[in-house]
Amino acid sequence: MVKRIVRYIALSTILLIMIFPLIWMFRISLMSAGESILVKNFVSSSVTFQNYLDLFKQMKMGMYFFNSMLVGLLVTLGNILFCFMTAYSISRYKSLSNKLLFSSVIFILMIPAHILIIPMYLLMVKLGIYDSYFALILPWLVNPIGIFLVKQYIDSLPSSMEEAARIDGAGEFRILFRIVMPLCKPVLAVLAIQIFFTNWNSFLFPFILTQSESIRTLPVALALIQGHQSIDWQHLMAGSSIAVLPVLVIFLFMQRQIVSGITSGGIKQ
Amino acid sequence: MKTIVVTTIFIILSTSAFAKTTLSWWQFWTDPNIKPVIEEMVSEFEKQNPDIDVELTDLTWANGHEKIVIAFASGTGPDIVELGSDWIAEFAVNGHLYDITSDISSTKSEYAGWGMSTYNDKIYAKPWFLGTRVVFANRALLNKAGYDSTFAPVTFTQFKEAVYKIDSLDKNIYGFGSNTAEKHRLYKKFLPFFWSYGATIFDDENRLCLVASDFAIKALQFYKDIHDSCGYVDTQRGIEDAFLDGKIGLIISGDWLLKRIENENRKFNLVSSLIPGEKYPGRSFLGGEFLAINKASDKKEAAVKFIDFITSPDNQVKFCKANRSANPSSKTACQDPYFASNVHLQTFIKQMNLAKHPPVDPDWVFIEEAIEKAVEEALFGDGLPATAMLEARYKIEEIKNK
Amino acid sequence: MIKRKSSAFLFVLPWVVTLFLFWVYPIIYSFIIGFTDRQLLSKDYSWVGIANYTKLLSDQQFLLALKNTMIFVVGTIPLTTVIALVLALLVNKQFKGRAIFRAGFFLPSITSMVVIALIFTNLYQRGGYIAMLAEMVGYTAPQNGFLFDKATALYSIMGMDIWMAVGYYMLIFLSGLKSIPDELYEAAEISGASKIKQFFSITLPLLKPVMLFIIVINSIKSFQVFVEIFVMTKGKFETATIVYYIYEMGLTTKFNFGYASAAAYILFFIIAFFSLFQFYLMRKRNTAW
Secondary structure: OHHHHHHHHHHHHHHHHHHHHHHHHHHHHOOOOOOOOOHHHOOOOOOOOHHHHHHHHHOOHHHHHHHHHHHHHHHHHHHHHHHHHHHHHHHHOOOHHHHHHHHHHHHHHOOOHHHHHHHHHHHHHHHOOOOOHHHHHHHHOOOHHHHHHHHHHHHOOOOHHHHHHHHOOOOHHHHHHHHHHHHOHHHHHHHHHHHHHHHHHOOHHHHHHOOOHHHOOHHHHHHHHHOOOOOOHHHHHHHHHHHHHHHHHHHHHOHHHHHHHHHOOOOOO | OHHHHHHHHHHHHHHHHHOOEEEEEEEOOOOOOOHHHHHHHHHHHHHHOOOEEEEEEEOOOOOHHHHHHHHHHOOOOOOEEEEEHHHHHHHHHOOOEOOOOOOOOOOHHHEOOHHHHEEOOEEOEEEEEEEEOEEEEEHHHHHHOOOOOOOOOOEHHHHHHHHHHHHOOOOOOEEEEEEOOOOOOHHHHHHHHHHHOOOOOEOOOOOOEOOOOHHHHHHHHHHHHHHHHHEEEEOHHHHHHHHHOOOEEEEEEOOHHHHHHHHOOOOOOEEEEOOOEOOOOOOEEEEEEEEEEEOOOOOHHHHHHHHHHHOOHHHHHHHHHHHOOOOEOEHHHHOOHHHHOOHHHHHHHHHHHOEEOOOOOOOHHHHHHHHHHHHHHHHHOOOOHHHHHHHHHHHHHHHHOO | OHHHHHHHHHHHHHHHHHHHHHHHHHHHHHHHHOOEOOOOOOOOOOEOOOHHHHHHOOOHHHHHHHHHHHHHHHHHHHHHHHHHHHHHHHHHOOOOOHHHHHHHHHHHHHOOHHHHHHHHHHHHOOOOHHHHHHHHOOOOOOOOOHHHOOOOHHHHHHHHHHHHHHHHHHHHHHHHHHOOOHHHHHHHHHOOOOHHHHHHHHHHHHHHHHHHHHHHHHHHHHOOOOHHHHHHOOOOOOOOOHHHHHHHHHHOOOOOHHHHHHHHHHHHHHHHHHHHHHHHHHHHHHHHO
16 A cells, blocks of 8 residues: 555656646746746746737747648648558568668668758759748658558558459559558558657758748747747747647547557657 | 720730839848838838839848848849848858949938948948947946946946946845857947957958957956856846846846837836946947848849838838837937937937947858857856957958968 | 559659658768868859868867767666666556556657757746756756756756656557566566566566667667757757757858768768667567567
8 A cells, every 4th residue: 555655656756747847838828928937936827818819919820830730731641641652562562672662761761860951951942942831841741660660560461352352353553542541540540640740840851941931830930939039938838838739639639549659669759 | 096095005004014013122020019110111112102012021030141141142032131230241242232332322421320331342231220239227226236326337447346236235136137158149248348448350451350459358357257256147038037127237238128118018217328438438339230132133223212211211210119229320310309208218329329330241250250159268168268369369360361 | 463563663653752852862962062162152162072071070169069969879868768667667567547647758758849948948047947946955056047057058958858758768668568478477476586586587688679779769869969959058058969060060151061061971970880780670670560
């Protein structure tokens, strides 16, 4: 009994350490502008949603949110489609070229993307898509991690149904999308969440590949607003809370898929 | 006959419609209080010039410089761009800015600040607003430290004494708001002391680098002393927060602080005074925002018209009132009763006459970095002022000899 | 058969295009411009051989960035791994409310790094929450806040990174723990081995592959630290890392593409070593997945 209580106390303390910063963010976002931010006034400070209203009315938060959502959804859709197609092909057609292809997936998985900021920037300028939605979307439409994840899954599926359909004369596209895809739903859900999260939170590439405010995503906007003379913690934390919200909602409803995505190993943070 | 008339009218109408010029303008004013004023001016201009449209694009100080560099380098720069005074030479020397010397000759005497946009005797941008820094003090803390209610520091000795006296009032009260290592901000706080001690960055011929002179080292030592013993170190924003909360005695800041006090409805007993000097008030930092025209633009005539309109005395007064800006570039605008109405605005206007701008140099961003590095070394690192400044000199010489 | 081949080709086309356009090309291109003095503002540039590399190795700023990155990697990885393992062991057993604890521990690692960095900038500031906690346990917090002092800035950011990452690695440890057969523990129980002995003789050895995997992917990630530095200190107070240095050299005032690319390649060679190691581990673990 005592042992159990001790364990709960220990775990609760750790839990508090792990989630306090996020609670603190939310708490600050509700304080009124101009109020001093002090931990000892955690309870007694005011509660207002004015900061959120200000962000949408005066600071284009709606636009940043829209941009992040649009880019996130398109990239996620692209990955579901393209990673699936590539993974299926690699998994089922075991020719030499496909083995090479799979090696390329593994190889690229190992390349630290952050070292490519300079050539990526130059490439986007050369392609004429620097500072456009294309720069935010095109390079990330198919992801080696995703291919790897889906391929492992398809490997474990029996191919008998496909063979039967093939004998019945079904076309390859039909087999792919009508037969295999429904079977892959679980892994595609895992993939979708992972890709969406990564994209929603991503900062470095959107930051260096765009300049215009009209296509700026939320994390970039937050990081740039921070240096501004006239922003205070209350508004900054309200903006941060907005950025965390979608992740939190998805997390609450789809925890199982998120966990399985991570424990299946291939997914990087 | 009828058809000819109709056709002629049609042609005139259609060509005038096609002849509509669109000017692109990149500017930095995104503050929700100010943006509408800018937009209003633009639509007023469009009303007066029905054949010209103006397209606004907002820049941020966080990455505006990079954006302009990239745009000019790739040939996609706007027709008109707002530039910080210290960037003009850099863009001019790379051939991106249109030489407006002859276009502005008739109105030149009306404006101040040309020195910052003149490079090799050619003028590349028109001054819009000038900016300087003054000393702000907390009257209540000065009183507590034993000063009478008319006191404002004029000399280094007085300044230092006030800082130390206020700092010793209480453990949680600091004498001086000292900027942390923040790019583009720290050096603007140090240069006023640097100049007021009689130091200069280059000699009169712009050849020798003098940042390691005895004056310069003394200035850095002075700044380091008050930083080390009485400094509240934070970002500019953090310093101003603490100052308004009554935790700091003296800070150096710009006119935006006046705007903030008013916007937040603060009751604050503010003292503004000039940057101190050896015996008399010293020299502050002078900067400004300028409007420049892209050399590659094919609408230069319209662009000149537009910058003349935006910088007109009336529009400057309108803008200053909305933004609480203290220093219009137009001399007529300066005469507006608005600026006489407020004692702090007057401090800014006085300080403007005692302010100095950094050398107009295409390599300024690198020189600035070297100086800032030296100040950082002395304040936050282990460097002595003398060695730090000497290192800055070597770096600047290397930049200039390239 | 031909039909199948052509559709298979079609299926992999998006990846092949992405592979060559957005990965292979930049990797090669970056290597080449690393041998030139290319900059944004000057139109022509020339071949400088290995000059960029030799200059980098005597560039104080770069060496400091290299050192900071090493401190970051060496400092965070053991702590992250150990804490993640402890957390995993704590929530491995079935008990009431376990799901809540797991979710709570895990939450920081799916939050945006920009947001986390902003929150901690607030927590670390003068008079902030962490300064208050530090003083409660008798440690004098730096006068100007943790991030404006070169003695604490980098370590503070490292602490935040550990806090953020442990939940993620905890989950990986949990999946590793799950794969250890219960019979082993039962057998140990019968032979009278204590819990501690069981941990060292069964759990730890069997978790070794998982642990190696975690250490390797975490190293690769930690070598690329950038966002937190950009948001929290802008590389001041001796916190600049290699990726931050690359960014500053290549994409701000200087726009020194050639030099920055050479710096990127030095980092590439460092990480490549770890990557090869990871590749080896993945091949070994492939079947387990």
